Amino acid sequence: MAxxxxxxxxxxxxxxDEFVEREDERAELxxxxxxxxxxxxxxxxxxxxxxxxxxxxxxxxALAGGTPALEVMDGGLIAGMALVGIKFRxxxxxxxxxxxxxxxxxxxxxxxxxILSASGIEPLARVIMGTVKGDLHDIGKNLCIxxxxxxxxEVIDLGVDISADDFIGAVEEHSASLVGMSALLTxxxxxxxxxxxxxxxxxxxxxxxxxxxxxxxxxxxxxxxxADAYGDNAVECVxxxxxxxxxxx
Amino acid sequence: MTSRGRVMAALAGSAVDRTPVCNPTSVATxxxxxxxxxxxxxxxxxxxxxxxxxxxxxTELGFDSVMPVFTIIQESSALGCEIQWEAKDNWPTVRxxxxxxxxxxxxxxxxxxxxxxxxxxxxxxxxxxxREFGDEVAIIGKTMGPWTLGYHVFGVEPFLLMSIDDPGHxxxxxxxxxxxxxxxxxxxxxxxxxxxTVPDHATGDLVSGEYYREFLRDLHxxxxxxxxxxxxxxxxxxxxDRMDYIAETGLAAFHYDSKNDPAESMAIVTDRIALIGNINxxxxxxxxxxxxxxxxxxxxxxxxxxxxGPECAIPLQTAIENLKEIPLAVQRWHAxxxxxxxxxxxxx
Ligand code: B12
Numbered sequence: 001m002a003x004x005x006x007x008x009x010x011x012x013x014x015x016x017d018e019f020v021e022r023e024d025e026r027a028e029l030x031x032x033x034x035x036x037x038x039x040x041x042x043x044x045x046x047x048x049x050x051x052x053x054x055x056x057x058x059x060x061x062a063l064a065g066g067t068p069a070l071e072v073m074d075g076g077l078i079a080g081m082a083l084v085g086i087k088f089r090x091x092x093x094x095x096x097x098x099x100x101x102x103x104x105x106x107x108x109x110x111x112x113x114x115i116l117s118a119s120g121i122e123p124l125a126r127v128i129m130g131t132v133k134g135d136l137h138d139i140g141k142n143l144c145i146x147x148x149x150x151x152x153x154e155v156i157d158l159g160v161d162i163s164a165d166d167f168i169g170a171v172e173e174h175s176a177s178l179v180g181m182s183a184l185l186t187x188x189x190x191x192x193x194x195x196x197x198x199x200x201x202x203x204x205x206x207x208x209x210x211x212x213x214x215x216x217x218x219x220x221x222x223x224x225x226x227a228d229a230y231g232d233n234a235v236e237c238v239x240x241x242x243x244x245x246x247x248x249x
Numbered sequence: 250m251t252s253r254g255r256v257m258a259a260l261a262g263s264a265v266d267r268t269p270v271c272n273p274t275s276v277a278t279x280x281x282x283x284x285x286x287x288x289x290x291x292x293x294x295x296x297x298x299x300x301x302x303x304x305x306x307x308t309e310l311g312f313d314s315v316m317p318v319f320t321i322i323q324e325s326s327a328l329g330c331e332i333q334w335e336a337k338d339n340w341p342t343v344r345x346x347x348x349x350x351x352x353x354x355x356x357x358x359x360x361x362x363x364x365x366x367x368x369x370x371x372x373x374x375x376x377x378x379x380r381e382f383g384d385e386v387a388i389i390g391k392t393m394g395p396w397t398l399g400y401h402v403f404g405v406e407p408f409l410l411m412s413i414d415d416p417g418h419x420x421x422x423x424x425x426x427x428x429x430x431x432x433x434x435x436x437x438x439x440x441x442x443x444x445x446t447v448p449d450h451a452t453g454d455l456v457s458g459e460y461y462r463e464f465l466r467d468l469h470x471x472x473x474x475x476x477x478x479x480x481x482x483x484x485x486x487x488x489x490d491r492m493d494y495i496a497e498t499g500l501a502a503f504h505y506d507s508k509n510d511p512a513e514s515m516a517i518v519t520d521r522i523a524l525i526g527n528i529n530x531x532x533x534x535x536x537x538x539x540x541x542x543x544x545x546x547x548x549x550x551x552x553x554x555x556x557x558g559p560e561c562a563i564p565l566q567t568a569i570e571n572l573k574e575i576p577l578a579v580q581r582w583h584a585x586x587x588x589x590x591x592x593x594x595x596x597x
Contacts, residue, residue, distance in 0.1 A: 186535050
């Protein structure tokens, strides 16, 4: 097991010390960051502080210096977003800050994506995400998407006000194995259940795993509707997606 | 005391005969729509139906106020945002993925803003309610605050990113949008509104308490200076971390959410601002029965919250029985208190 002092970045050490309180997460992250090269931790740092121009420049430099794209993504970009998710969950940072971090991650991913797809490297899984019919709340869903992408998933974002037919159409079109539905209104929450029923009617229910979330949704409600999993926040959404897709870090 | 007298006194921090029941956001439900044959979406666009549905909170539920503006998008529609009006069983919204403005230079109130049908229907509804009820019941209008208008016209994510990238420019946008808040508010005053709700969703679910202080505290104080009737700020979600700032603005009232404890909230704001709330919508009013509703009413009364009501726009499928329980529970509690007699110092 690594120690905090093994992490070759003052910035990351200070962030971990200040913001990560859960022992299990702390130990896991220390082990992880201790094994990452200093120049990649600089990329993480740029993401955690929401500096998109730096993330862009540092990613290009790392690639030009010969670091493999997958390593830049894992050790730099994904590593950064992991800490961002935890800081948000614990209310150390809020939505505007997370948006800035996600923008920085995107600035780096722009350079990684084409290399990965050219070399045929598969994402963890392909996920369809959307807010259900009648509901236009999308902030929480978008944060989930950012962290899912940050964790190595390919996400197709259908947007808001998505009907059962659109969810089904997207699963078929993209051969996705995971569906995530978000709802913030009690008036629209039942549409999650209707969508699940539509998957059954279309004979597709066994082909996909379905996860649900959003402020009024509860684990009980999720189970009642026949969803495979419920996630309380964006960090949990990633954990749930990994579990459903059968992949671990 | 009349219902109106009670609400206005509580908003002014004066004595009342009993705690008024008030929802300054929306009390429309599908059952109420059926009862008076005034359905969404028409009741959001036609002044006569709007007034008819709004009146039910006084005539059917026994609340002390009426609120004809069920949505938060009337002015966004008049500004040119694309609106999805929805059907009877859902609220309308702005399609925020297609924002109409990008910078402060774009912020402009159309010259015929107050003549737009989605604005005039509100003014018409307020006039009708005033004619029908005179001084009996408090008529509360609603004018959106610049922060929420910002979500609608710039899109939520671009607006929040702007607030990080260029706080100065964001403040300029807010300053300009404030004029829209004032114009619609003033028109409702002219039509006969007694007080105005100003929803401005700088909630702890989205932004920090310091954000409220930096971007909105002074702006809300300016609204108080420029609008001559009591203003009720509405922010849902967690807000205890910013209640101290909110109490400094001079706003008459703050409509607060059940994510905040009544006693803790009262301890922060003291008598600087009147709290209104905070009966939980999705778990209690929507999903439980009258007994649980009464429990939350009493928690507020015991904490000394001066106006009691649901935390936010109530779910459209809420049972009337649960809503009627709010004024009943308030009356029972006051009767109990009266029976117990005034608390003497040596009782404690
Ligand atoms: C911001 C907001 C808005 C914004 C939305 C902007 C946008 N583009 O999304 C605006 C101001 C436009 C708005 C409009 C309305 N709103 Co609103 N809004 C909110 C508010 C304050 C915060 C929601 C939010 O973004 N939270 C922050 C995010 C990060 O949290 P989150 O969404 O819960 O997501 C997290 C988790 O739930 C989870 N998660 C989310 N999705 C998923 C999906 C999966 C698969 C998983 C695993 C996890 C997951 O992870 C996320 C990140 O951690 C809430 C209050 C509240 N306390 O929730 C009310 C609230 C949701 N709104 C409410 C209402 C009533 C409305 C309106 C009807 C108001 C009106 N009268 O018109 C309209 C809705 C119209 C419509 N048809 O959609 C009510 C809903 C009541 C109910 N239960 O029915 C709430 C609860 C307020 C209240 N206290 O009553 N709203």
